[in-house]
Amino acid sequence: MQLGLIQQPGVAIRRVHALVNPASGGVGPRVADELAELFAAFGLSHRVSALLPGHFKRTARAAVDSGPDLIVVLGGDGTARLVAELCGPQGPLLAPLCGGTMNKLGRALYGAKPWREALTDALMGGVAQWMPGGEVDGHAFYCSAVLGSPALWGRAREAIRMRELRRAWRRAVVASRKAFQGRLHYRCGGDVGRGLAIRFICPTVSDAPVGDAAVMEAAVLDPSGPRAGARLALNNLLGDWRHDPDVTVRACANGQVWAREPIPALLDGEYFRLARQVEARFHPHAFRALAPALG
Numbered sequence: 001m002q003l004g005l006i007q008q009p010g011v012a013i014r015r016v017h018a019l020v021n022p023a024s025g026g027v028g029p030r031v032a033d034e035l036a037e038l039f040a041a042f043g044l045s046h047r048v049s050a051l052l053p054g055h056f057k058r059t060a061r062a063a064v065d066s067g068p069d070l071i072v073v074l075g076g077d078g079t080a081r082l083v084a085e086l087c088g089p090q091g092p093l094l095a096p097l098c099g100g101t102m103n104k105l106g107r108a109l110y111g112a113k114p115w116r117e118a119l120t121d122a123l124m125g126g127v128a129q130w131m132p133g134g135e136v137d138g139h140a141f142y143c144s145a146v147l148g149s150p151a152l153w154g155r156a157r158e159a160i161r162m163r164e165l166r167r168a169w170r171r172a173v174v175a176s177r178k179a180f181q182g183r184l185h186y187r188c189g190g191d192v193g194r195g196l197a198i199r200f201i202c203p204t205v206s207d208a209p210v211g212d213a214a215v216m217e218a219a220v221l222d223p224s225g226p227r228a229g230a231r232l233a234l235n236n237l238l239g240d241w242r243h244d245p246d247v248t249v250r251a252c253a254n255g256q257v258w259a260r261e262p263i264p265a266l267l268d269g270e271y272f273r274l275a276r277q278v279e280a281r282f283h284p285h286a287f288r289a290l291a292p293a294l295g
């Protein structure tokens with residue numbers, strides 16, 4: 001193949017830096033070697049780095065600062081979120097491949113293709129595409145942000161993923177006790193209200209029947225008790241959560257959320273503990289992705 005320089009409209013790729021998260025569920029033991037072989041086949045100058053615990057941000061920052069034309073990420077949505085935030089609108093192109101469990105961002109860009117096929121197609125015929133994102137309390141997200149007590153379950157899930165079962169049990173107990181506590185207050189445009197949780201959804205992953213690419217969705221969840229919460233959870237599994245009577249969905253470009261205590265949150269599946277009052281903002285040009293050409 002030996003292309004050396006991959007050039008599409010608005011895209012010129014000579015140097016590639018790949019970041020691999022070995023802890024992600026879809027990353028095998030030979031992924032680094034397979035990536036290097038693929039880049040070599042295209043004649044690209046390349047480097048592959050592993051994102052190890054305790055060095056995640058430092059390694060990702062060093063990769064961005066080295067100034068490659070393209071950063072390839074193989075990991076979950078949390079890994080893609082971190083690297084996309086570091087790239088921002090001024091940084092290199094990003095290819096967030098599916099290497100985790102959910103991979104909402106990678107699937108939105110490349111479909112359900114295996115990572116090797118998706119990357120090959122992107123390198124051969126990809127174009128630079130602006131990707132939208134959101135920001136809450138200064139932290140970026142590119143799929144969705146869940147604010148409120150349901151986000152506490154994310155800490156238990158993370159402990160399970162790290163095989164810390166005792167910690168997972170303790171966190172699950174805390175999440176269960178606080179399941180219906182701590183209502184949030186919100187303001188989105190001219191609407192003011194309250195709810196148990198608020199979910200901001202970027203248009204990239206929204207399944208709204210009629211989406212608006214210029215704003216996020218704000219879904220307010222306010223089940224009245226355990227029975228209503230179980231019904232809402234079932235509707236979420238069945239895919240028709242928008243029609244649940246305890247859910248209100250509205251368009252939101254900017255908003256405010258406040259509570260009596262610090263707000264737990266999941267941003268693209270990663271747990272954060274936010275301030276008691278936060279701003280949510282939509283950014284239509286959050287970063288540039290190497291995406292398949294349309295049509």
